[in-house]
Amino acid sequence: MNNREIIEYLTTRSVIMPASEGGCWLWEQCRNQDGYGVATVNGRTEYAHRASMRAHGFDLSDLTVDHQCANRHCWNPAHLELCTRSENTVRTALKRWGAYRRITELTGVGDFRP
Known part of the structure; x- marks a missing residue:
């Protein structure tokens, strides 16, 4: 599959939320135990969000x-x-604590997109 076909593949298996409801593109097929979308792209199993970024x-x-x-x-x-793995780990912890959005709003650091 080329990039356009990958995006089409992901789109046809997802719910595309309107911007008024957050604008998430929600993978509706297989998800792993942690809730990440899992897709088969070009015969290879990978996370839907990583396939999207590549495409x-x-x-x-x-x-x-x-x-x-x-x-x-x-x-x-x-x-x-x-981002790096260590940065992602910190961000994940801050999101759990509800702090990441507030820190971003106060400092302008990061690129939080609701």
């Missing part, structure tokens, strides 16, 4: 994908950001 032209070398929306089965590239 949208991002280089994922040595990086993880942070869900800015905190929705693990969202694959909307506007809600995803590449």
